[in-house]
Amino acid sequence: MGLETWFMDSSEEDQRKPHKLTPNQPVSLEKLRQLGVFHWKLNADIYETDPELEKIRKDQGYSYMDIISIHKDTLPNYEEKLKSFFEEHLHLDDEIRYILDGQAYFDVRDQEERWIRIAMKKGDLITLPAGIYHRFTLDETNYTKAMRLFVGEPVWKAYNRPADDSDIRKKYVTSLQGC
Ligand SMILES: CSCCC(=O)/C(O)=C/O
Ligand SMILES: [Fe+2]
Numbered sequence: 001m002g003l004e005t006w007f008m009d010s011s012e013e014d015q016r017k018p019h020k021l022t023p024n025q026p027v028s029l030e031k032l033r034q035l036g037v038f039h040w041k042l043n044a045d046i047y048e049t050d051p052e053l054e055k056i057r058k059d060q061g062y063s064y065m066d067i068i069s070i071h072k073d074t075l076p077n078y079e080e081k082l083k084s085f086f087e088e089h090l091h092l093d094d095e096i097r098y099i100l101d102g103q104a105y106f107d108v109r110d111q112e113e114r115w116i117r118i119a120m121k122k123g124d125l126i127t128l129p130a131g132i133y134h135r136f137t138l139d140e141t142n143y144t145k146a147m148r149l150f151v152g153e154p155v156w157k158a159y160n161r162p163a164d165d166s167d168i169r170k171k172y173v174t175s176l177q178g179c
Helices: 029-034 051-060 078-085 167-176
Strands: 004-007 038-041 064-070 095-109 115-121 124-128 134-138 144-150
Touching (some): 029 038, 064 078, 064 095, 115 124
Antiparallel strands (some): 038 124, 064 144, 095 115
16 A cells, blocks of 8 residues: 555644544645655565665665664653654754654645645655654554664754744745745
């Protein structure tokens, strides 16, 4: 099955729940592409030797890679980190994540300030552009393992909203014009 994405409801319920509208309003991959969000489906069982992953890394210049296991027993400062991941934020660089095990959600804002939820499962690799407002949460399974990729030395700093006056946000917003 392909990547599942949808517009979220605005309920304050547990962030780990799907938060679909009734009826569900799916979002197309084309819409995600317009926002600068790109997706690949890979075989996570062979990630250590996968030529397809190697090609993406070479083509995109993803020289840095590490693996993060997000579970209460494996991630130091688990609660604190999950809280910060779910704060609406942006980065100065693209965020590239590849789900090796488990599952989780990325939420991105569209041009009209609607939240789009992206259900990431094993084998999904996603790139979020620098300057897009987004957030991350585990789902109700409470576990995922993800590869983090980066061009050059990683910079993890997140700028919580509001960061509208930052150059990267202005650049991103300009890139959306005409979409
Ligand atoms: C799946 S890696 C943890 C989430 C993260 O690094 C981030 O910046 C979320 O937006
Ligand atoms: Fe982020």
